[in-house]
Amino acid sequence: MKIEIEARQLDAPGNPTKLNICRIPVRAGPNGLPVGRVKEPFGLAASTLSHHIGRLVGTGLVTKNRQGSTFIPRANYRPMIALLGYLQDECCADETCFLNEEIPAA
Amino acid sequence: MKIEIEARQLDAPGNPTKLNICRIPVRAGPNGLPVGRVKEPFGLAASTLSHHIGRLVGTGLVTKNRQGSTFIPRANYRPMIALLGYLQDECCADETCFLNEEIPAA
DNA sequence: ACGTTATTTCGATGAAAATCGAAATAGAAG
DNA sequence: CTTCTATTTCGATTTTCATCGAAATAACGT
Numbered sequence: 001m002k003i004e005i006e007a008r009q010l011d012a013p014g015n016p017t018k019l020n021i022c023r024i025p026v027r028a029g030p031n032g033l034p035v036g037r038v039k040e041p042f043g044l045a046a047s048t049l050s051h052h053i054g055r056l057v058g059t060g061l062v063t064k065n066r067q068g069s070t071f072i073p074r075a076n077y078r079p080m081i082a083l084l085g086y087l088q089d090e091c092c093a094d095e096t097c098f099l100n101e102e103i104p105a106a
Numbered sequence: 107m108k109i110e111i112e113a114r115q116l117d118a119p120g121n122p123t124k125l126n127i128c129r130i131p132v133r134a135g136p137n138g139l140p141v142g143r144v145k146e147p148f149g150l151a152a153s154t155l156s157h158h159i160g161r162l163v164g165t166g167l168v169t170k171n172r173q174g175s176t177f178i179p180r181a182n183y184r185p186m187i188a189l190l191g192y193l194q195d196e197c198c199a200d201e202t203c204f205l206n207e208e209i210p211a212a
Numbered sequence: 213a214c215g216t217t218a219t220t221t222c223g224a225t226g227a228a229a230a231t232c233g234a235a236a237t238a239g240a241a242g
Numbered sequence: 243c244t245t246c247t248a249t250t251t252c253g254a255t256t257t258t259c260a261t262c263g264a265a266a267t268a269a270c271g272t
Contacts, residue, residue, distance in 0.1 A: 220266080240245100
């Protein structure tokens, strides 16, 4: 069920903690940033962080690669873009939505 | 706190039921669609639907106007677009994100 | 092999969300 | 002004989530 997936992907950043965690791999870029490096700023237990990253990976929006002893989460751009596209399509289901005139810079 | 708001807005469609409900005003367009008209397809109690719509309004993504004895939820496009813009900015924090090359049609 | 570091898995707990049914409210229509 | 319809509010229940600490796992350096 497609809507199941989309809903889960939208839920992934659905609270401040989760949104912050989602931003880590996105902002880190292709080099990535070890998971543990971002633990302290948020004051989360390692297990909590791991839990969130695991769910994030479960949505498909993020992948995780082992690099030696650390894990590097990376943004999975294709599904992210797909999700954005879906949201835009939904949003513009109504032809009077001004997005159909003023296209915001990407 | 900006991130609080964004997280709440992302959570609003954060499960299949909520996503379906979010889509109602968006797809109905400016004429809107009475809340109760969409209750049956989802098999939700009226009170549950009301609860979800109330939260949706709380995020700012949707407004609700009384029209006679029924309520019409309507998409609030400005904040929706703002949210999309935010997501795109986040997503493209990394200059290698291909969105910075292939700009998808809006 | 051994200890170190990074992370996950497990089990528990408190907090929040989703859901319902019943009763309340607010217009509309007689 | 009573009844009907649409929706909300309330209170209770079940389910799901966020979080932690402790123990397990996995690669690394020695």
